[in-house]
Amino acid sequence: xxxxxxxxxxxxxxxxxxxxxxxxxxxxxxxxxxxxxxxxxxxxxxxxxxxxxxxxxxxxxxxxxxxxxxxxxxxxxxxxxxxxxxxxxxxxxxxxxxxxxxxxxxxxxxxxxxxxxxxxxxxxxxxxxxxxxxxxxxxxxxxxxxxxxxxxxxxxxxxxxxxxxxxxxxxxxxxxxxxxxxxxxxxxxxxxxxxxxxxxxxxxxxxxxxxxxxxxxxxxxxxxxxxxxxxxxxxxxxxxxxxxxxxxxxxxxxxxxxxxxxxxxxxxxxxxxxxxxxxxxxxxxxxxxxxxxxxxxxxxxxxxxxxxxxxxxxxxxxxxxxxxxxxxxxxxxxxxxxxxxxxxxxxxxxxxxxxxxxxxxxxxxxxxxxxxxxxxxxxxxxxxxxxxxxxxxx
Numbered sequence: 001x002x003x004x005x006x007x008x009x010x011x012x013x014x015x016x017x018x019x020x021x022x023x024x025x026x027x028x029x030x031x032x033x034x035x036x037x038x039x040x041x042x043x044x045x046x047x048x049x050x051x052x053x054x055x056x057x058x059x060x061x062x063x064x065x066x067x068x069x070x071x072x073x074x075x076x077x078x079x080x081x082x083x084x085x086x087x088x089x090x091x092x093x094x095x096x097x098x099x100x101x102x103x104x105x106x107x108x109x110x111x112x113x114x115x116x117x118x119x120x121x122x123x124x125x126x127x128x129x130x131x132x133x134x135x136x137x138x139x140x141x142x143x144x145x146x147x148x149x150x151x152x153x154x155x156x157x158x159x160x161x162x163x164x165x166x167x168x169x170x171x172x173x174x175x176x177x178x179x180x181x182x183x184x185x186x187x188x189x190x191x192x193x194x195x196x197x198x199x200x201x202x203x204x205x206x207x208x209x210x211x212x213x214x215x216x217x218x219x220x221x222x223x224x225x226x227x228x229x230x231x232x233x234x235x236x237x238x239x240x241x242x243x244x245x246x247x248x249x250x251x252x253x254x255x256x257x258x259x260x261x262x263x264x265x266x267x268x269x270x271x272x273x274x275x276x277x278x279x280x281x282x283x284x285x286x287x288x289x290x291x292x293x294x295x296x297x298x299x300x301x302x303x304x305x306x307x308x309x310x311x312x313x314x315x316x317x318x319x320x321x322x323x324x325x326x327x328x329x330x331x332x333x334x335x336x337x338x339x340x341x342x343x344x345x346x347x348x349x350x351x352x353x354x355x356x357x358x359x360x361x362x363x364x365x366x367x368x369x370x371x372x373x374x375x376x377x378x379x380x381x382x383x384x385x386x387x388x389x390x391x392x393x394x
Contacts, residue, residue, distance in 0.1 A: 001121075002384070004377050007114040008097070010034060011376060012090035014072070014106040015099035021073040021140045024049055025294045028072060031109060031134045038117040040132075048293045050145050051134040052153065055116045057126025057391060064128035066390050067153060068115070068383055069146055069341055070108035070161035070357070071138035074101040075365050082367050096370040103363035107371035108161030108379065109134050111358060115383035127392040131155060135341060137299060141289050142175065143344030144301040150349055157316050157390055158345040159383065161357040162336060163364065166329055166378055168320050169355035171309025172336035173220050174253030174343055176262045176286055179246065180205075183281040186243040196279050198245040199232045205282060206247070208273060212265045217254045219309060220335055224252035248287070255307045259286055262304075305339050306347030316352040316390065323389035324356075324382050337361060356382060 010030075017026035028051050035043035035053035043053040051072075077087040077100050085091045085098035092098075097107070112132045119130055131153050135145040150158070162169075182202045187195025206227065214223040228250045232242035251262050263284055270282045287303045310317060312333055324331045336342075336355055346353035358379035359371045 002118045011110040015090035015102050021137045024072045024136045047297045049136045049295045053132045055130045058124045064156045066157045067131045067155035068112045068159045069133040070105045072134045095373050098370045102371045103359035107376050108357045111380035115380045118384050130387045141301045142305045142339045143341050144299050146341040147344040158353040160340050160342045160355045162340045163357050163359040165360045167332045169334050174307035175305045175339040176251040177303035178249035179287045180284045181246045184243045189239050195241050197241045199242045202245040208269045226250045253307045305343035308346035319389045320386045323385040327385045
């Protein structure tokens with residue numbers, strides 16, 4: 001039986017912990033303690049700080065394993081004065097829990113933990129294991145921390161808890177972070193002709209990059225290439241023209257697109273422009289993230305998270321739809337607009353993966369972020385139903 005009051009209180013507790021990426025320890029400790037308190041068969045924190053708990057079935061059979069994952073890190077609150085409810089207060093008002101991470105993704109973390117706990121009394125009917133992971137640093141590197149968990153527990157199926165409004169998502173575009181740099185030659189700004197202005201070179205290069213044709217998927221939509229920042233060096237440029245200019249390009253990927261697919265068209269633009277401008281020096285590569293988790297362990301990862309999709313006819317999609325309908329939900333099938341940890345489980349490891357979770361995508365990272373309690377409870381029941389279905393106890 002699902003402990004609804006415990007689920008609500010635990011969601012509030014998690015929201016009250018400020019856990020930016022790389023600072024998740026308070027929430028990780030709370031999840032680990034709660035798993036042990038609720039009677040999980042095993043619970044541990046890995047070297048990177050992610051928390052994993054297991055409920056083991058005792059019925060002999062296929063011995064399959066389903067992994068439910070939700071991340072415990074959040075983005076920061078940039079304008080706390082604009083919030084009506086305290087950003088880290090976890091306030092319950094009019095059927096909603098407010099605060100940073102309530103929707104993205106602490107509500108799902110709590111729902112998964114309590115869903116697994118609700119299955120403990122029926123373990124004898126489960127032909128396999130339910131594994132819950134509360135992963136770290138997803139907001140910085142999608143899939144990096146989950147990859148360490150997947151490589152350890154080897155699940156047969158994965159459910160990502162990102163918001164779906166209680167629908168079932170079967171895919172997402174991927175994300176490549178492209179670092180583009182132009183190199184110039186410094187000079188006094190009163191005599192710019194003796195130098196090469198790297199910022200001007202970049203300004204001329206970007207419109208040509210914008211003209212690169214991009215593919216489109218009927219299911220996932222268009223690939224995207226969008227500039228997200230531009231930085232010149234030195235800054236401030238007091239009486240000196242910049243000799244470095246760097247741009248970040250956000251490339252939204254379709255299934256099967258590779259690093260070479262992303263970089264080759266940009267390199268072609270650079271070479272074409274160099275034919276008429278020999279002073280143009282430009283370099284392009286996929287950005288690399290090298291960060292330390294709160295445990296001190298380093299995660300080094302190319303910022304290239306693949307797109308993925310699985311067929312609607314997949315046993316996981318159909319099993320989830322059937323299980324959710326049997327508990328009174330009416331899920332549609334869709335896709336994520338943003339990138340998720342599924343980029344590793346499905347995009348890299350090739351494991352059948354779906355998304356299912358409470359709340360809506362447009363609640364992520366916003367002022368007055370919240371999750372509806374009704375959806376939170378339904379999601380917990382849904383997580384349990386999907387696990388029960390896939391492990392043969394539906």
